[in-house]
Amino acid sequence: MICSNKILVVDDEENILISLSSILEDEGYTVKTSSDAETALKMLEKEEFDVALLDIWLPKMDGLKLFEIMKEQKREEEVIFISGHGSIEQAVKATKIGAFDFLEKPLSLERVVVAVKNASQKKELVEKEKFFKSELKSDVELVGESPAMKELKKQISIIAPSDGRVLIYGENGTGKELVARSIHQLSNRSNEPFIEVNCAAIPSELIESELFGHRKGSFTGAIENKKGKFLLANKGTLFLDEIGDMSLMTQAKVLRALEEQKIEPVGASEQIKVDVRVIAATNKDIEKEISEGRFRADLFYRLNVIFIKLPPLRERNGDISLLFEYYLDYYSKKYKKEKKRLTESAINALYECPWNGNVRELKNLAERVIIMYEGTEILEEDLFYKPFSEKKSSDNIYSGTLKEARKSFERDYILKVLNQTGGNIAQTAEILGIERRHLYRKLSALKIR
Ligand SMILES: Nc1ncnc2c1ncn2[C@@H]1O[C@H](COP(=O)(O)OP(=O)(O)OP(=O)(O)O)[C@@H](O)[C@H]1O
Ligand SMILES: [Mg+2]
Incomplete structure (x- = not known):
């Protein structure tokens, strides 16, 4: 059975721990138990669970206090309270401040299974949303008719x-x-x-x-x-x-x-x-x-x-202009610019390029063209404008420390080499004479990309 969900049960009644473990394990969960809040906290320090079932009444620290500490620690377990006769009101309150659910004693095992299932599904959903946000599907399709x-x-x-x-x-x-x-x-x-x-x-x-x-x-x-x-x-x-x-x-x-x-x-x-x-x-x-x-x-x-x-771009010439036009379109929409058209000579020039950086190099070029040129027609010379040969202002005021200047030069230089290789990390690292891994660290330290 594939189920990696982990459940923590905290209750001072031994027979509850035994019966809950056995039915939840039968459902495929991994279950750990503790009979007091202090031990539970130690267990939580060592590992993460998906769902925690907490008895409200426990010998020293009670379940509500344990929940409070878990919230302070920004724990991500979904919490279900187990309440005896005298503590239903507290359990209801706890759900209002973020507990997932509560179960009344005597426990209906069926209810336990449903509540735990719902809680672990919610936990999975929350995690997935978190990662979907950062790993969002790419908005680009695979272009090419070669x-x-x-x-x-x-x-x-x-x-x-x-x-x-x-x-x-x-x-x-x-x-x-x-x-x-x-x-x-x-x-x-x-x-x-x-x-x-x-x-x-x-x-x-x-x-x-x-x-x-x-x-x-x-x-x-x-x-x-x-x-x-x-x-x-x-x-x-x-x-x-x-x-x-x-x-x-x-x-x-x-x-x-x-x-x-x-x-x-x-x-x-x-x-x-x-x-x-x-x-x-x-x-x-x-x-x-x-x-x-x-x-x-x-x-x-x-x-x-x-x-x-995957064949290099130079081996699928047929896709070059298709891809370039696709990205011109893509970036003109992105930057809300007018659509642009390539002149015949510009198209021919594209076919002449070796495209060592493959589609990424071509995509970067399309983006640069959209950003740099206002007209609707792109000439051959527009394609090969060198963005980093901008004039240096002679009336710069030099005020940074040597360390800042070194960093700024380093950043500039790496960007130039990256530009020259069309963003090819392996080639850039080779030109710079450093390991690829080292280059990645530099890129992130210099906030490039
Ligand atoms: N067939 C294609 N159609 C549209 N865009 C493409 C195509 N192939 C690559 N791209 C775009 O080119 C860029 C580089 O592609 P990708 O990152 O997938 O390459 P890679 O092989 O993983 O490169 P690297 O080895 O440098 O990591 C991406 O922005 C991607 O969207
Ligand atoms: Mg890649």
Whole structure:
């Protein structure tokens, strides 16, 4: 049974703890119990639950006080009170200040099951909404009529409804993420989350906690319990981007998670079942990585159930003007500008470009053109205007510290190189002579993108 929902029951009556655990476990929940509020608080420090059933009357601290503390700590468990004869009024009040529901003693086991089910569904909904907001579906469609793109769209429509793992290979900017999102949107999991992890952007010492979550106190800096991306993607799709940059140690753990469909948060003693479809992407030749000992063959075979190779833009010339016009249209709407048309020579110039940064480079160019030019006709020379060769004002007042100046120069320089490579991270890192991972850190520190 796939159910990762965890329930905490706090009641001082031993027989209630026993009967609630057994019926909830029969329903597939993981249940933990405590007979007093103090122990419950300690348990809550170590792990997160989905629903907490709290008796109102407890030996020292009562259930209402425990609820108050949980609220102060901004805990996210849905709370259901269990009330005896004398405490119904308090239970009603508690629901007014945020408890999900209350159950009267003697407990009707049927009512318990329904209330817990409703509460855990609400909890799931709240979490999903939170993530849908940040991981909102992309508003761009897969554009292209070249034979390669037609074939790709056909492949996606066949692959999507299956639950098969997918490995996407392609140069930077060829649309790997867009394809992963399209597969998710066309799958039976489309109403569930699509969660992305960029394996190259996360420092290796943090990736395990990012993927599997951690318990508070399991390492320095783990000040709170954290859910990992595998769990956040439960029932949905997990997109492991730049999989070729994952360390061998992390690869071993991901392999285990895929084999067992279970994860173990850092510092936790138990495993959690997850139901996740994994789509992985890379711009590295994974078979070469395997032969050179940097990628585990067994993980590759696990991920590579369905293989998609995205052709670089230069190999699907037919799509260049179509894509460019699509993005001119897209950005003119976005920036509320007049629609623009390309002259014949401008179109020809587009075909001459090597497009090392693939669709991303072309998309950036369309955006720049829409922002920079007011007219309705775009000439060849408009396309290749260099945005960073602006005149430098000679009457600048130099007032910043050396550190600020260095940072500003660094930011400017990185932007120029990024612009030159059409946003290609691998190439930019190579030109700058730094590791990709290092570049990602710099981009985020300098607030680029
Ligand atoms: N066929 C396409 N139609 C429309 N837009 C596309 C297409 N392919 C790519 N794009 C757009 O180009 C940009 C780059 O695509 P995406 O991020 O999916 O590429 P990627 O292969 O994941 O790149 P990277 O390797 O750099 O992460 C995105 O904004 C995406 O929407
Ligand atoms: Mg990508």
